[in-house]
Amino acid sequence: MTVRELKPTRVWEIFDEITKVPRPSGRLEKIQKWLVDFAQKHNLEYKVDEVGNVAMFRPAAPGFENAKAVVLQGHMDMVAEKAATSNHDFDNDPIETIVDGEWVRANNTTLGADDGMGLAIALAAITDPDIKCGAMEALATVDEETGLTGASNIEADMLRGDYLLNLDSEDDGVITVGCAGGLVSIFKFDYKEEAAPGDLVYFQVNFSKFHGGHSGTDINKGFASATKLIARLLATLPIDYKLARIDSGNLHNAIAFTAEAVVGIKPEYKEKFAVAFNTFVADVRNEYHVTEKNFEMECKSVDAPATVIGDCTARRVIAAAFAAPHGVASMSMEIEGLVETSTNLASIKMRNGQIVIEAFSRSAVESRKMELVKQIESVMRLAGANEVLQEGGYQGWEPRMDSKLLQLAVDSWEKLYGVKPVVEAIHAGLECGLFLQAAPHMEMISFGPTLQDVHSPQERCHIPAVQKGWDFTVELLREIAAMK
Ligand SMILES: [Zn+2]
DSSP: OOGGSSSSHHHHHHHHHTTTSOOBHHHHHHHHHHHHHHHHHHHHEEEOOEEEEEEEEEOOOTOOSSSSEEEEHHHHHHOOOTTTTTTTTTTTTOOOOEEEEEEEEEEEEEOHHHHHHHHHHHHHHHHHOOOOSOOOEEEEESSSSTTOOHHHOOGGGGOOOEEEOOOOOOOOOEEEEOOOEEEEEEEEEEEEEEEETTTTTTEEEEOOOOOBBBBBTTTTTTTOHHHHHHHHHHHHOOOEEEEEEEEOOOOTBOOOOOOEEEEEEEEGEEEEEEHHHHHHHHHHHHHHHOOOOOOOEEEEOOOOOEEEEEEHHHHHHHHHHHHHHHHHEEOSSSSSOOEEEEEEEEEEETTTTEEEEEEEEESSHHHHHHHHHHHHHHHHHHOOSSSEEEEEEOOOOOOOTTTTHHHHHHHHHHHHHHHOOOOEESSSHHHHHHHHHOOOTTTEEEEOOEEEEEEEEEEEEOOOOOOHHHHHHHHHHHHHHHOO
């Protein structure tokens, strides 16, 4: 059996065509051309913007000129991952789809149902003459997977709708109504290198194998930050020491799972240092006994380094990293259990004569995000940071439980399937937040058929969920059209 024989036929046929067009993130010329050809073939007005997003427009059906206009949106790029045994060429080869029981998967590569299936639903809807509704747009954005480029750069004339249906969610029966915005803060402290005192003994402290995790969706799960731990150890040592090296964390959007530092102490403090270190390890083991099972914290004697960091900077950096907030700052009052605002004290690095601290703050509420960002900045300025940079900021999408679109969506789902859908928001970025920057008054929801193991060669798409997602889309479009 091939995917073209699956139901709903139009959706799977279009999906099949999309999977034949190479579209790894960053190399989208072929899919852009295919989308333009699609619009021309179906006599749809279309527009390609400067970053390469492609929008197609269909006018309102007669009698529906006053109905709300709807944008159906998905991203055109896909994650290009393959098994070690695969010689698939993502720039030239079509994705090989395999119908496997209730699932469609690829042959040892990502399937690209994320978000090819979303796109297929949008294109099937905009070309379906049986759906009588107001103006409709199908919008395909570029490079969602590598930094939300398309959504970040979108302009208002590419979003001609009152409502937007984002088709990039992965759980049947779940409607997403909010996401977090984010902003990276970078603090740089100049330091002087001093010759390492010869009368000290040196120890290297190593933290490894902490759980880590996504700095948004995992921030409330109780995992330790190795960056916070190393700062805490150094800030609370009961003895005087010289700091020769510090290095913790890595990516700003990952909870730090490794850290290390080299310290020099007077030989007579060796015993005291060992006791303090062991006590610290025991404390951490106790505090995190539920969430952190595999971590290692070691301390070993090392040769004297050539230089150490000047005391003044070392003390200030350690104090700042220890005092800076990390973790959940506030929970949503709209959705139970949802983190609203958080920050991840991501890393401390030594680079080109500077110590660089990075933090990543998120919130669904823009003003809350900025409050936290400014709070961290205050700590760093108090500690005498020489440079403060804030970059890569993007807006969140605040859940609105009173949204008319949401109400119609919940009703439509319940009418079709007899149960209420789960309504949730995520503490991570989605394209929707960025669309709000260009079209602040648009109401949006995000949904999509069940996909599993996306971004991996095991990616698969649940066939019955595609039928449900399609029927829901059609029903919702009709409900919106019928709304007074
Ligand atoms: Zn996606």
